[in-house]
Amino acid sequence: MLIKVYGSAVFGIEATTIVVEVNIDKGVGYHLVGLPDNAIKESNYRIAAALQNxxxxxxxKKITINMAPADxxxxxxxxxxxxALGILTASEQIKSNGIEDYLIMGELSLDGSLQPIKGALPIAIxxxxxxxxxxxxxxxxxxxxAVVNGLEVYGVENIKEVIDYFDCGTPLHQTIVDTQKEFYNNIDHPEFDFADVKGQESIKRCMEIAAAGGHNIILIGxxxxxKTMLAKRLPSILPPMTxxxxxxxxxxxxxxxxxxxxGLMSQRPFRNPHHTISSAALVGGGGYPQxxxxSLAHNGILFLDELPExxxxxLEVMRQPMEDREVTIARAQYTVTYPSSFMLVASMNPSPSGYFNDPDAPVTSSPAEMQRYLGKISGPLLDRIDIHIEVTxxxxxxxSEERNGEDSFMVRKRVMAAREIQIQRxxxxxxxxxxxQMGPKNIRKFCVLDNPSRELLKMAMKRxxxxxxxxxxxxxxxxxxxDLENASHIKENHISEAIQYRSLDREGWLG
Structure with a gap:
């Protein structure tokens, strides 16, 4: 008897429906075809033990299973x-009432219980x-x-529940999620708050500007x-995700x-990889690309602590994804693209010792050592970081002040107002x-300077x-x-403040 059961495969972040065709005939043998990997080929041992238990x-009998499309x-x-369900229905051990109306996925344990899978949301979509x-x-x-509307989702703990559903009509418990309610209930509860940070008012101001314009930022100190404390609180002032x-x-x-x-993520991601990370782990890749x-920092923040390490x-493999806001991984037979629109927040010490060229510091480094340390970061990468700021x-x-600083809620209100202006723009x-995200064409259109501002910028570039x-x-x-001041035109004070945030571009910054 031939039966068809439906599963799904995930490539990139999109799913493709897989038709599992099970045919049982006279003879002996178990043949699984359709380019399965070793984990799928080993499934017959898990299935045999689970069904027996x-x-x-x-x-x-002779069992032939094809996973289509076979290429x-x-x-x-x-x-x-x-x-497992395909084998049971094809061998007529259970009925197949409406099994073709369902997409079925799950990893079996030997006792018949089910282990979680990857890619459930793309598959449901x-x-x-x-x-x-x-x-x-x-x-x-x-x-x-269950965040996908218009689809009945049934979460099961054991294969026996699924068998009883199709064979005996025993109902399964449907999981229902009010997506919008769940999302908006959890949207305004950040883990960290700017009120925890004592002092550093100028750095908080930089963080607010970075959040308002989506600018990459590097903290040097x-x-x-x-530096790390400030970076971890940046998500709390970003606009909530849509x-x-x-x-x-x-x-x-x-x-x-x-x-x-x-369920549905309501907080912007904050990724903080260790400096020993490989290029494949940072941008994605592997034999089966992941x-x-x-990409895990998409719509959130990628924090690279101790950048020169x-x-x-x-670091260089990030340059193209930072510009295109997506990363494409090519293999011989297929290509996958992952989105990667993130804010880069980096931090670093100014020298191997960790201190500026300061005679009062416990350990000092010479200007040459500091320059060599900073030279580990390429110019093209720094070119993609809008704000450079020194943290003292x-x-x-x-x-020792008892008074708390301004909390994240108040800062976020200003950031959201500035973002709304940009959305309209x-x-x-x-x-x-x-x-x-503006390119040269947009800069010429939306960043027009009056004469005093132009002269100030010209003088700054020269001096x-x-x-x-x-x-x-x-x-x-x-x-x-x-935008944070709700000003329609760029003025001198805006230019003068922005000039301060390009420390690493100044010749002689090291003294």
Whole structure:
């Protein structure tokens, strides 16, 4: 008897429906075809043990299973439940009432229980788009898949529940999630708050500007100055994710199995990889390509602490994704593209010792040592960082203050107001949503300077020996500063403040 059961494969962040055709005939043998990987080939051992432990068995006949389309490679253990139900229905051990209306996925344990799978959300989106009635999957993934409206989602703990559903009509418990309610209930509860930071008012101002315009930022300062503490609080002042952004972000995290019972992500991601990370782990890749840290930081923040300690080769692979806001990984037979629109926040010490060229510092480094240390970061990478700011240690009187600083809620209100101005400004431009994404054409259009501002910038470029690449960055940042003040035109004070945030472009910065 021939039976068809439906599963799904995930490539990139999109799913493709897989038809599992099971044919049982006279003879002996178990043949699994359709480019399965080793994890799928081993499934017959898991399926045999699981079925035996719940009172069923794999028939001693010739079993031929084809996973169509047969020229597409399938991977992972998530097809165990699909294959097991196909074998049971094809051998007429259970009925197949409406089994073709469901997409079925799950990894089997030897006792018949189900383990969570990866990519449940992209699979659910594809199932809904292709008109499936429901999606049966492990209970741990049910909340994640249930955010898709118009699809019945059934989370199960054991294969016996699925067998009883199709064979005996025993109802399954449907998982229902009010996506919008869940999303908006959790959207305004950041883990960290700017009120925790003592002093550092000028750095907080930089963070506010970076958040308002989506600008990349690098913090340079000695150990203990608060660089990491500030960076971890930046997500709390970013505008809340929209429902569409949350869906995009959750899909990426779903592919690598980082969602499970969480459902739809409501907080912007904050990724903080260690400096020993490889280039494949940072941008994505592998034999079967997976998203890297830059894609897991999509719509959020990628924080690279101690930037010069990363391998230069690893940092250089970020340059193209930072410009295109997506990364494409090519293999011989297929190509996958992952989105990677993130804010880069980097921190670093100014020298191997960790201190500026300061005679009062416990350990000092010579200007040559500092220059050599900073030289580990390439000019093209720095060119993509809009704001460079020096972070100095907080004095005792500030640390010992009882009064808390301004909290993240108040800062976020100003950031959201500035972002709203930018949304209106770029409403007719599909690929640009905030100031940091502007290209030369948009800069000429939206960053027009009056004569006093132009003269100030000209003088700064000459006297401070600012590099040519600093010119566009200063204009972008000054546009954001103007937006925070709700000013329609860039003024001298906006330009002068933006000039301060290009420390590493100044010749003689080291003294």
């Amino acid at each position: 719940i009172g069923y068995k794999i028939p001693g 597409m490679r399938k991977e992972g253990s998530a097809y165990d439940l699909t294959l 594809k199932a809904q788009a292709e008109g499936f009635k429901g999606f049966i999957l492990p209970k741990d993934n049910a909340s994640e898949a 000695p150990p203990g100055a608060g 429902l569409q952004e949350a869906l995009e972000t959750t899909k990426i995290h779903s592919v690598v199995g980082k969602v499970k019972n969480q 998203p890297g840290e830059i 990363f391998e230069r080769r690893v 240690p907080v004095p005792f009187d500030k640390l 770029f409403r007719d431009t599909e690929s640009i949503h905030y100031n940091a 401070l020996n600012l590099s040519a690449r600093a010119y566009d960055r200063i204009l972008k940042v000054s546009r954001t500063i103007a």
